[in-house]
Amino acid sequence: MGSIIPPHYRSSRRHFLARAGAASFALASVPALAEAITQLPLPGGPDERQITTAFPQKGALILQRTRPPLLETPFEVFDQSTFTPNDRFFVRWHWAGIPTDINVDAFRLAVRGHVNREIPFALDDLLALPRVELAAVNQCSGNSRGYFQPRVAGGQWSNGAMGNARWTGVRLKDVLDHAGVKAGAVQVRFKGMDDTVLPDAPHFMKSLDIDHARDGEVMLAYAMNGEPLPLLNGFPLRLIVPGWYSTYWVKMLNDIEVLDQPDTNFWTQTAYRIPDTPNGNIEPGATGVKTVPINRMNPRSFITNIKAGDKLQAGAPTLARGIAFGGAAGVSRVDFSSDGGKSWTGAGLGKDEGTYGFRRWQIRFALPSQGDHVLMVSCTNMRGETQTRSPNWNPSGFMRNVVEQTSVVAA
Amino acid sequence: MVRSMLPVALVAAIAFSQPCAQAEGEFAFKSISVDLPAGDSMFPKGPNSDTANANCLACHSTDMVLNQPALSKAAWQAEVDKMRTAYKAPIDQKDVDLIVDYLVSIKSKK
Numbered sequence: 294m295g296s297i298i299p300p301h302y303r304s305s306r307r308h309f310l311a312r313a314g315a316a317s318f319a320l321a322s323v324p325a326l327a328e329a330i331t332q333l334p335l336p337g338g339p340d341e342r343q344i345t346t347a348f349p350q351k352g353a354l355i356l357q358r359t360r361p362p363l364l365e366t367p368f369e370v371f372d373q374s375t376f377t378p379n380d381r382f383f384v385r386w387h388w389a390g391i392p393t394d395i396n397v398d399a400f401r402l403a404v405r406g407h408v409n410r411e412i413p414f415a416l417d418d419l420l421a422l423p424r425v426e427l428a429a430v431n432q433c434s435g436n437s438r439g440y441f442q443p444r445v446a447g448g449q450w451s452n453g454a455m456g457n458a459r460w461t462g463v464r465l466k467d468v469l470d471h472a473g474v475k476a477g478a479v480q481v482r483f484k485g486m487d488d489t490v491l492p493d494a495p496h497f498m499k500s501l502d503i504d505h506a507r508d509g510e511v512m513l514a515y516a517m518n519g520e521p522l523p524l525l526n527g528f529p530l531r532l533i534v535p536g537w538y539s540t541y542w543v544k545m546l547n548d549i550e551v552l553d554q555p556d557t558n559f560w561t562q563t564a565y566r567i568p569d570t571p572n573g574n575i576e577p578g579a580t581g582v583k584t585v586p587i588n589r590m591n592p593r594s595f596i597t598n599i600k601a602g603d604k605l606q607a608g609a610p611t612l613a614r615g616i617a618f619g620g621a622a623g624v625s626r627v628d629f630s631s632d633g634g635k636s637w638t639g640a641g642l643g644k645d646e647g648t649y650g651f652r653r654w655q656i657r658f659a660l661p662s663q664g665d666h667v668l669m670v671s672c673t674n675m676r677g678e679t680q681t682r683s684p685n686w687n688p689s690g691f692m693r694n695v696v697e698q699t700s701v702v703a704a
Numbered sequence: 705m706v707r708s709m710l711p712v713a714l715v716a717a718i719a720f721s722q723p724c725a726q727a728e729g730e731f732a733f734k735s736i737s738v739d740l741p742a743g744d745s746m747f748p749k750g751p752n753s754d755t756a757n758a759n760c761l762a763c764h765s766t767d768m769v770l771n772q773p774a775l776s777k778a779a780w781q782a783e784v785d786k787m788r789t790a791y792k793a794p795i796d797q798k799d800v801d802l803i804v805d806y807l808v809s810i811k812s813k814k
Contacts (some may be wrong), residue, residue, distance in 0.1 A: 350740035360743030397733035
């Protein structure tokens with residue numbers, strides 16, 4: 294494949310993991326070296342991806358697509374902290390018309406439509422509103438799509454199209470109140486500065502119901518982990534919809550339109566729909582399935598310090614740790630199994646940084662005998678929702694939340 | 705399935721590091737200007753690769769296609785149709801079959 298790789302990504306250095314073939318979460322750990330190769334164990338492949346450092350304000354990320362960028366967080370980053378550093382945070386754009394020069398003095402956020410006063414907000418106007426802050430996981434609807442079987446078209450993500458950050462900004466409710474929402478408003482539509490390449494293509498826009506938009510949690514963030522957002526994560530302003538998939542978290546947000554009719558734009562009405570079933574799960578090939586817009590996230594959990602194929606010592610106390618998130622509700626419990634799901638033990642939970650963020654979990658265990666073992670971890674949220682025991686499937690590759698399995702060998 | 709929910713007293717056994725900085729005090733915005741990689745590589749040469757290059761690369765780089773799994777011809781047809789109808793790619797009808805043939809030739813389901 295070397296001949297089709299853009300020259301600025303081409304490299305003679307190749308770094309393969311010793312156990313790459315068996316690796317489940319194994320992504321090459323080469324933070325200081327640009328342009329290495331990693332292998333994602335996607336069933337049927339292709340599993341080779343470049344590690345790139347070619348993108349502005351970004352460190353080493355997995356290159357899924359150059360233009361418009363799809364950049365994935367290497368999984369080892371999730372073992373380092375429950376907050377994902379801005380320079381390692383995943384990136385996903387729909388259209389290639391991404392502004393690369395942002396003048397913060399000229400920037401205006403329009404608030405218009407079914408409101409009393411159509412107000413353009415300068416960034417400093419937003420600073421004058423009450424400042425709020427919360428931790429929340431931003432996860433692509435299609436995170437882990439590459440593990441769907443049968444495979445489906447789309448961004449072939451491993452498990453790194455997600456990240457957790459502390460978001461700082463203002464409540465959407467406060468911004469809407471300044472404009473004065475008129476009676477009869479039903480939805481609020483959000484649009485960013487990114488543009489399509491082709492003139493007739495549908496500009497990326499997403500909508501929320503008016504009550505959701507005014508719930509006091511949905512916010513406009515101008516900072517991420519205490520710093521301005523990287524341009525590729527939506528500088529200077531991004532919508533934050535806690536507990537919902539990142540398709541709603543409109544980047545470079547500069548247009549808010551209050552609607553008195555349901556939004557019929559392509560991205561709300563046609564794209565990003567899921568089967569109206571638990572976890573969007575259907576049988577491959579099923580037809581006539583009722584669909585709804587994708588919405589709340591489901592719970593997930595991962596082991597971050599042990600990789601598939603790792604060799605552990607039989608009988609020895611061993612630490613497993615990782616991350617969990619409850620989706621649209623907080624983490625209630627995380628259960629761990631070292632015997633392939635026959636028995637489960639509650640894991641210890643780390644500091645609660647907020648309902649919608651990553652939660653650290655950890656547990657000590659010992660594998661009783663030499664040979665092959667399967668480690669599993671499962672998160673249950675405060676609503677009692679938990680992870681699926683067999684993989685959920687739908688044709689868009691959305692909402693995967695199967696209990697992950699990590700095969701290890703005890704010696 | 706037996707779920708034995710044992711109490712665990714290991715909560716504080718390791719430090720849960722939180723390196724995140726708090727946004728306190730005055731926050732200042734600074735204008736920025738960046739460059740993005742061009743992503744201008746061409747498809748692997750083969751029958752109809754020129755047609756794929758001419759029709760697909762305005763909107764996205766080749767790696768989007770090359771990282772896809774093997775798909776059936778029907779699945780590739782659906783993808784090209786989606787590019788035309790949903791995303792308004794101005795692909796001539798005569799080119800649709802050529803592009804599908806090319807995609808099948810590089811990424812076909814056995």
